[in-house]
Amino acid sequence: GQQLNQSPQSMFIQEGEDVSMNCTSSSIFNTWLWYKQDPGEGPVLLIALYKAGELTSNGRLTAQFGITRKDSFLNISASIPSDVGIYFCAGHQGNKLIFGTGTRLQVFP
Amino acid sequence: NAGVTQTPKFQVLKTGQSMTLQCAQDMNHNSMYWYRQDPGMGLRLIYYSASEGTTDKGEVPNGYNVSRLNKREFSLRLESAAPSQTSVYFCASSELGVPYEQYFGPGTRLTVT
Numbered sequence: 324g325q326q327l328n329q330s331p332q333s334m335f336i337q338e339g340e341d342v343s344m345n346c347t348s349s350s351i352f353n354t355w356l357w358y359k360q361d362p363g364e365g366p367v368l369l370i371a372l373y374k375a376g377e378l379t380s381n382g383r384l385t386a387q388f389g390i391t392r393k394d395s396f397l398n399i400s401a402s403i404p405s406d407v408g409i410y411f412c413a414g415h416q417g418n419k420l421i422f423g424t425g426t427r428l429q430v431f432p
Numbered sequence: 433n434a435g436v437t438q439t440p441k442f443q444v445l446k447t448g449q450s451m452t453l454q455c456a457q458d459m460n461h462n463s464m465y466w467y468r469q470d471p472g473m474g475l476r477l478i479y480y481s482a483s484e485g486t487t488d489k490g491e492v493p494n495g496y497n498v499s500r501l502n503k504r505e506f507s508l509r510l511e512s513a514a515p516s517q518t519s520v521y522f523c524a525s526s527e528l529g530v531p532y533e534q535y536f537g538p539g540t541r542l543t544v545t
Binding site: 327354365366425 | 436463467472473474475476477480482488490522524531532533534535536537538539
């Protein structure tokens with residue numbers, strides 16, 4: 324089945340650093356989403372993007388919907404320890420979401 | 433408002449045993465989903481129910497059955513568990529017409545020995 328490619332697979336950063344991650348697909352999506360999963364919990368929706376080129380912020384998080392509609396980017400500024408978790412991108416296709424493989428983020432004080 | 437709840441939280445089965453994973457949501461959502469999450473694989477859709485009374489296969493439906501009991505509840509059944517079904521199972525729900533904004537439960541960690 325189709326999955327989205329996320330990179331990097333994992334990141335180890337120092338508190339206060341900025342973080343960038345991206346997601347690419349061979350298919351076009353009309354909606355891109357970013358979810359965060361804390362250890363032992365289900366994913367939680369962070370940001371939804373609805374049109375190509377859109378740039379949306381949610382606090383320290385900023386996400387962009389790529390112009391080609393085949394990619395998306397998530398940036399986290401001034402990371403803090405509670406940013407630790409797995410970040411998933413997802414593309415909307417029909418009635419379903421196709422999820423990326425995830426980027427695992429570790430933040431060291 | 434509990435959101436999406438799942439039971440049990442953990443389960444260990446022997447190969448060949450059966451069990452049902454329960455999911456309920458109190459957000460009055462029409463659509464519900466079952467995913468499995470395996471290391472390095474992200475989340476893969478098993479089955480979904482766009483609205484009460486309908487169910488459809490997702491990407492990995494083999495070995496599973498579902499029942500949309502009512503608008504609130506959507507259960508996942510393993511008739512004869514196999515070690516390949518060891519995974520973390522998540523239920524999710526969304527508003528009809530907004531399937532891309534899904535709300536997830538806390539998950540069930542299943543081990544099949």
